[in-house]
Amino acid sequence: MATQEKLTADEFRALAKKAHESRIESFERCDTDGFLSQWASQIQEHKYLDWARLAEQDYKDTFETLADADGNLVPCREIETKFGLTYAVYASFEDAQNRGEIIKWVGLGKRAAKNKGYQIVVVEAEATVRVMKGYSGGTYTAPVAPVFTPENCTIVKNL
Numbered sequence: 001m002a003t004q005e006k007l008t009a010d011e012f013r014a015l016a017k018k019a020h021e022s023r024i025e026s027f028e029r030c031d032t033d034g035f036l037s038q039w040a041s042q043i044q045e046h047k048y049l050d051w052a053r054l055a056e057q058d059y060k061d062t063f064e065t066l067a068d069a070d071g072n073l074v075p076c077r078e079i080e081t082k083f084g085l086t087y088a089v090y091a092s093f094e095d096a097q098n099r100g101e102i103i104k105w106v107g108l109g110k111r112a113a114k115n116k117g118y119q120i121v122v123v124e125a126e127a128t129v130r131v132m133k134g135y136s137g138g139t140y141t142a143p144v145a146p147v148f149t150p151e152n153c154t155i156v157k158n159l
Contacts, residue, residue, distance in 0.1 A: 006055070009056045011055075015044075016048035019042075022041045023045065039137060047131065047139045061127035064159070066119070066120065067155065067158070073123075073149065074118060075095060078108070085108055086106065087106040087108065089105070090102060097146075121158050122155070123154060123155050125148060130142045
């Protein structure tokens with residue numbers, strides 16, 4: 001479901017209730033063969049509940065990112081490496097958008113950021129709901145834009 005649809009929180013909760021009822025109905029009428037449709041209905045239920053929460057928050061959520069010592073956003077993005085998630089810092093926001101040359105790597109923690117001359121800040125930005133990879137089927141909110149810029153987010157707190 002795209003955020004462009006902009007349903008109300010109550011409409012998303014109604015869809016979540018329908019998915020929950022579908023899962024219960026499937027469980028009650030089957031033996032062991034309905035597990036996949038029950039699993040899918042459960043994922044839909046969680047997805048709609050996350051959308052309902054976002055709808056109540058004007059389709060925005062909070063995320064952590066890097067700022068310089070003065071509190072200005074740094075052009076960076078989180079990248080999965082063989083050592084785990086880390087910030088890739090770029091020379092400009094344009095380079096970060098286009099995955100240009102990485103000029104520095106910074107760990108996700110407050111200490112790692114401080115050691116490299118940065119700080120972690122919490123920003124509010126437009127968000128979407130995604131389903132986790134793998135068999136867990138959990139859902140989570142993610143930023144719509146892969147790079148936080150002064151134009152697409154607001155700093156709400158320094159950590």
